[in-house]
Amino acid sequence: GAGVSQSPSNKVTEKGKDVELRCDPISGHTALYWYRQRLGQGLEFLIYFQGNSAPDKSGLPSDRFSAERTGESVSTLTIQRTQQEDSAVYLCASSPTGGNGYTFGSGTRLTVV
Amino acid sequence: EDQVTQSPEALRLQEGESSSLNCSYTVSGLRGLFWYRQDPGKGPEFLFTLYSAGEEKEKERLKATLTKKESFLHITAPKPEDSATYLCAVQGRDFNKFYFGSGTKLNVKP
Numbered sequence: 001g002a003g004v005s006q007s008p009s010n011k012v013t014e015k016g017k018d019v020e021l022r023c024d025p026i027s028g029h030t031a032l033y034w035y036r037q038r039l040g041q042g043l044e045f046l047i048y049f050q051g052n053s054a055p056d057k058s059g060l061p062s063d064r065f066s067a068e069r070t071g072e073s074v075s076t077l078t079i080q081r082t083q084q085e086d087s088a089v090y091l092c093a094s095s096p097t098g099g100n101g102y103t104f105g106s107g108t109r110l111t112v113v
Numbered sequence: 114e115d116q117v118t119q120s121p122e123a124l125r126l127q128e129g130e131s132s133s134l135n136c137s138y139t140v141s142g143l144r145g146l147f148w149y150r151q152d153p154g155k156g157p158e159f160l161f162t163l164y165s166a167g168e169e170k171e172k173e174r175l176k177a178t179l180t181k182k183e184s185f186l187h188i189t190a191p192k193p194e195d196s197a198t199y200l201c202a203v204q205g206r207d208f209n210k211f212y213f214g215s216g217t218k219l220n221v222k223p
Contacts, residue, residue: 004156033211042117042200042213043157056209091156101147104156 002026004105006092012111013082021077021108025094030072033102035091036061043091049075082112115140115205119214126191126221134186134217136201146184147211148177149200157200191221 005024013019025032030051035043045059049069060066064082069075079086089109093102118137126132138146145164149157161170163179170177174195176187186199198216205212 035213040215042119042215043202043211045210045212048209050209059210093156101159101162103159104149106154106156 004092004094004103006090006105006108008108009106010109010111012113015084015112016081018078018080019082019110021079021090021110023075023077023092023094023105025072025075025092026103028072029094029096029103031095031097031102032069032075033093034067034075034077035093037089037091037107039088046077046090079110082110084112086110087112115203115207115210115212117201117203117212117214119199119201119217121217122215123218124220126188126219128192128221128223129190131187131189131191133188134199134219136184136186136214137182138184138201138203138212139182140203140205140212142206144204144206144208146179147202147204148175148184148186149202151198151200151216160199188219191219193221193223195219196221 007022032049034046037043047067048056064080067077089107091107093104095102120135145162148160151157161177166181168179174189178185198218200216202211202213
């Protein structure tokens with residue numbers, strides 16, 4: 001597609017429920033990042049995918065968080081047993097090769113009530 | 114530990130009033146420093162990449178400069194449409210990670 005697409009754009013969930021966030025990167029982009037942005041704060045690195053290499057999961061804050069990506073296509077970020085502190089905007093970004101300016105999606109605003 | 118600090122947190126300017134945003138960083142082996150613009154409800158939009166001290170990049174009313182410790186984003190004669198949050202990020206030896214600052218929220222009044 002023309003840009004990075006994320007869905008849903010907004011998600012309200014009850015504490016303790018699982019949520020799945022989706023990212024469609026730009027076609028042909030091998031590198032993909034997930035970031036979390038809490039209100040008024042900078043972007044917090046979560047996970048990085050580059051082609052078929054093992055992902056860098058070092059930014060995932062707990063074992064409730066997981067992410068998958070099949071090849072160079074769609075990625076999903078799953079948060080299990082959501083907590084109120086998980087409320088944030090989750091941003092996905094992709095790049096043709098990694099290490100350069102990334103194209104970000106508009107994010108998914110997650111609210112845990 | 115690699116980190117990025119941006120100042121000020123917020124900046125209000127009158128249209129035409131030039132100013133600068135600061136991004137101070139500590140990083141092991143700088144690979145690149147990146148500036149992004151973020152509008153409300155949207156993802157960050159890439160503006161510039163700077164790779165080495167002394168480098169400068171320009172785009173319309175924006176000019177980014179880099180030293181060994183900080184970067185400045187100079188805004189010349191800003192317009193209301195320049196209002197946004199400006200984010201700075203650095204990439205160090207760990208190729209996979211970009212460290213972002215908290216941003217400067219710029220408001221340009223007509």
